[in-house]
Amino acid sequence: MKLIKQISVFVENKPGMLARIAKVLSEDGIEIRAFTIAESGDFGIVRLVVDDHERAYFLLFDAGFTVSSQDVIGIEMESTTDALYRIASALGDGGVNIAYAYAFTNAPRRTLLIIRVDNNNLALDLLKRVGIETVSQ
Incomplete structure (x- = not known):
């Protein structure tokens, strides 16, 4: 079965949030393969496919983000x-x-x-x- 692990990050819809996510991943050498942002008023979901799913998940979690993982x-x-x-x-x-x-x-x-x-x-x-x-x- 070929599935891809995706990370979803729940964030406030305000300036600088995507930069914060990218910085956390960038500082540890994680490459973003694809992403999308969906907003719903004051909040949004950044969905990411990265080269090292598990490491990226824990880096974002440890940085204080609310994260989840989906296939x-x-x-x-x-x-x-x-x-x-x-x-x-x-x-x-x-x-x-x-x-x-x-x-x-x-x-x-x-x-x-x-x-x-x-x-x-x-x-x-x-x-x-x-x-x-x-x-x-």
């Missing part, structure tokens, strides 16, 4: 609407809900899509059935 699915895909459609329809038709997703381009015409779903095992099986490969940490 997410990573899919390297072509940067096309058709590729996204194939993924979303395979999961939707199979009854898997996508709670959230974020993506970044990691090579020309290639995108890494990170998704959080309600059933990882079923999602991985459905993706495999339609020939969609997932990536690991």
Whole structure:
């Protein structure tokens, strides 16, 4: 099973918070592979995929942040609407809900899509059935 460990950091929605997170990770040589920020009024969630999940988790925790860890699915895909459609329809038709997703381009015409779903095992099986490969940490 190919899953990626993601760290979520609950923070106040105010200037400098992302810099504080980045500083903690930077000072210990942790590389951020992908991240997204979701805000909800006075607070936000910074979601991170890093090269050393366990170390990053404890560094942020020890720095006083409220952190949690989740398993997410990573899919390297072509940067096309058709590729996204194939993924979303395979999961939707199979009854898997996508709670959230974020993506970044990691090579020309290639995108890494990170998704959080309600059933990882079923999602991985459905993706495999339609020939969609997932990536690991």
